[in-house]
Amino acid sequence: xxxxxxxxxxxxxxxxxxxxxxxxxxxxxxxxxxxxxxxxxxxxxxxxxxxxxxxxxxxxxxxxxxxxxxxxxxxxxxxxxxxxxxxxxxxxxxxxxxxxxxxxxxxxxxxxxxxxxxxxxxxxxxxxxxxxxxxxxxxxxxxxxxxxxxxxxxxxxxxxxxxxxxxxxxxxxxxxxxxxxxxxxxxxxxxxxxxxxxxxxxxxxxxxxxxxxxxxxxxxxxxxxxxxxxxxxxxxxxxxxxxxxxxxxxxxxxxxxxxxxxxxxxxxxxxxxxxxxxxxxxxxxxxxxxxxxxxxxxxxxxxxxxxxxxxxxxxxxxxxxxxxxxxxxxxxxxxxxxxxxxxxxxxxxxxxxxxxxxxxxxxxxxxxxxxxxxxxxxxxxxxxxxxxxxxxxxxxxxxxxxxxxxxxx
Numbered sequence: 001x002x003x004x005x006x007x008x009x010x011x012x013x014x015x016x017x018x019x020x021x022x023x024x025x026x027x028x029x030x031x032x033x034x035x036x037x038x039x040x041x042x043x044x045x046x047x048x049x050x051x052x053x054x055x056x057x058x059x060x061x062x063x064x065x066x067x068x069x070x071x072x073x074x075x076x077x078x079x080x081x082x083x084x085x086x087x088x089x090x091x092x093x094x095x096x097x098x099x100x101x102x103x104x105x106x107x108x109x110x111x112x113x114x115x116x117x118x119x120x121x122x123x124x125x126x127x128x129x130x131x132x133x134x135x136x137x138x139x140x141x142x143x144x145x146x147x148x149x150x151x152x153x154x155x156x157x158x159x160x161x162x163x164x165x166x167x168x169x170x171x172x173x174x175x176x177x178x179x180x181x182x183x184x185x186x187x188x189x190x191x192x193x194x195x196x197x198x199x200x201x202x203x204x205x206x207x208x209x210x211x212x213x214x215x216x217x218x219x220x221x222x223x224x225x226x227x228x229x230x231x232x233x234x235x236x237x238x239x240x241x242x243x244x245x246x247x248x249x250x251x252x253x254x255x256x257x258x259x260x261x262x263x264x265x266x267x268x269x270x271x272x273x274x275x276x277x278x279x280x281x282x283x284x285x286x287x288x289x290x291x292x293x294x295x296x297x298x299x300x301x302x303x304x305x306x307x308x309x310x311x312x313x314x315x316x317x318x319x320x321x322x323x324x325x326x327x328x329x330x331x332x333x334x335x336x337x338x339x340x341x342x343x344x345x346x347x348x349x350x351x352x353x354x355x356x357x358x359x360x361x362x363x364x365x366x367x368x369x370x371x372x373x374x375x376x377x378x379x380x381x382x383x384x385x386x387x388x389x390x391x392x393x394x395x396x397x398x399x400x401x402x403x404x405x406x407x408x409x
Contacts, residue, residue, distance in 0.1 A: 012135050012136075014192065014193075015192075015193050015195070016131050016146060016147070017146075018189065018192045018193050019087070019150075019189070020146050020149070020150035021185075021188065022087070022123065022127060022150075022189055023123070023124055023127055023147055023151040023154065024150040024153050025154060025181050025182070025188075026091070026123045026124065026151070026154065027150065027151040027152065027153065028154035028157055028158040028181060029178035029179075029181045029185075030158065030178070031155040031156075031158030031162070032159065032165070032174050032177065033101075033171070033175050036162060036163075036166050036174060037056055037060060038053075038056040039171060040110075041055055041059065041110070043171070044104075044105060044107050045107065055107050058111060059107075059111050059114050060114075061363050062111055062114050062115045063114045063115065063117050063121070064359040064360075064362045065115070065363065066119045067118040067121045067355065067356070067359040068356040068357075068360050068363075069356075070119045071121070071125065071355045071356040072349060072352050072353055072356060074089075074090075074126075074352055075122075075125070075129075075213075075348045075355075076213075076348075076349050076352075078126055078348030078352070079213070079348045081197075083126045083127075083129050083130035084130065084189065084193055084195040086122060086126040086348070087122075087123055087126045087186075087193070088186055088189060088190055089120070090122040090126065091123055091182050091183070091186030091189060092186045093117075093120025094121065094123070094178075094179075094182045095179045095182040096120075097113050097120055097179075098175050098176070098178040098179035100113045100116075101113045101117065101175045102172040102173070102174075102175030102178075102179070118359075121355075122352065124147070124355070125352050126348065126351070127147060128144065128147060129347045130193070131143050131144075132144075132335075132339040132342070133344050133347050134195075135339075137340065139285060140285065140336045140339050140340065141280075141281035141283070141285040141289055141292075141332065141336040142278055142281045142282040142285055143281070144332040144335040144336050145277040145278035145280060145282065145328070146277075146278050147332075148273065148277045148278075148281075148332045148335075149273070149274050149278055152270050152273045153274050156267055156271065156274070162174045162177075213346035213353075214353075216345065216346050217343070217350065218340075218341040218342075218343070219399075219402075221398075221402040222341055222399045222400060222402075223338060223350065224399065225395050225396050225400075226334045226335075226341075226354065227353060227354055228357065228392065228395055229293075229297075229330065229331075229395075229396060230331065230334055230354045230358045230361065231358065231360050231361035231364075232361060232388050232391070232392045233327065233330045233331055233334075233361065233392075234361030235361035235362075235364050235365030235368065236304065236365060236385035236388050236389060237327060237365065238361070238362055238365040238369075239365040239366060239368055239384070240369050240378075240381050240382070241365075241369070244266055245262040246373070247316075247373075248261050248265060248316070251310070251311070251312055251313050252313060261313055264317065265313065265320055266320075268321045268324060269320050269323050269327060270324060271321070271324060272325045272327075272328065273324045273325070273327050273328045275325075275328075276324070276325045276328035279328075280292055280328050280329045280333065281332045281333065281336065284332075284333045284336055285336075289333045289336040289337050289340070292329050293329065293330065293334060293337065293396065294396060294397065296326050296327075296329025296333065297326075297330065297389055297392055297393040297396060299322075299325075299326045300326035300327075300389045301390050301393065303322045303326060304323070304382050304383075304385040304386035304389055305383065305386040306319055307319040307382040308379040308380070308383045308386070309379070310379075338351065372384050
């Protein structure tokens with residue numbers, strides 16, 4: 001029987017496990033109320049279908065807009081004060097705004113608090129930055145994979161818990177529970193996460209370029225390519241979300257439960273990512289993150305193109321599961337490449353920029369998917385995502401060639 005000796009465990013590993021659990025909790029809380037947002041909004045007033053669609057989309061997107069705007073500011077502050085204070089700021093800030101969203105009885109009040117909620121986001125990016133600043137270089141890929149597993153696992157179980165809670169106590173209770181579990185995540189980080197942080201002083205007479213985080217990275221082309229990768233991965237992953245149930249209904253031809261099958265199809269990529277993320281991260285540590293990242297992009301492009309030819313829900317499910325495996329080879333490895341190219345003095349800012357790009361991807365992906373599906377067809381959405389994956393691959397290959405930084409990647 002193997003015994004885990006907590007006392008002899010290095011602090012960076014303790015931090016990793018606590019923050020991975022915190023990512024799981026924050027992912028659970030975030031996804032718990034999101035699927036029921038349109039239903040919650042419909043209880044506030046008598047909206048037409050057009051109004052309900054518009055307000056639901058606005059309430060969803062506004063949090064990502066504010067997140068994209070303020071993330072670099074929080075990242076800059078984290079590099080000055082430490083990552084742990086930013087983790088606590090995010091956890092307790094989202095705790096409060098979660099409660100306030102549940103108390104909203106007016107659509108514009110809800111949209112306002114969703115915007116404020118986005119301003120307090122950053123738990124995941126700062127947990128990544130804290131771990132990246134402490135983890136040994138030969139463990140970086142596996143560590144990022146573990147954090148991704150926690151976040152994705154929470155996003156998967158959140159709607160299930162939220163559905164049970166909403167069915168018994170109503171939609172507002174999902175927001176209140178979100179606030180409670182974010183409070184728990186904050187307490188866990190406060191008590192168990194230890195950070196030895198030494199602020200890096202910048203000379204007063206330093207130029208604006210010298211103070212810039214991007215001016216201090218090892219290879220700017222590679223870092224920019226990882227930002228774009230984060231944006232495009234989020235965009236292509238979420239592009240089908242607005243119309244997935246409609247596509248499933250078309251494939252079922254009126255037979256079977258659309259809602260049940262759609263839920264399963266939507267969850268399959270997440271399950272695959274949970275299964276593969278830490279393994280592919282570990283593989284990246286052994287053979288190089290660059291190789292796994294490039295292979296993941298090639299694989300995702302092929303799977304997306306194959307998905308455009310599916311004729312039934314079974315092949316669609318298989319393709320969506322394979323997409324989850326490709327996702328496990330993309331974001332964690334992109335984060336590893338970023339970690340290897342970002343000095344400790346600016347790692348929080350660099351990861352916060354990445355979060356901003358991810359937020360942008362979360363906005364443009366569903367918009368593009370809806371437009372393509374509306375003007376062409378549902379399979380054409382996957383053709384578009386395959387093209388974006390090919391563009392992403394080209395950008396990554398060019399950036400590595402320009403950066404000439406195989407050792408760090």
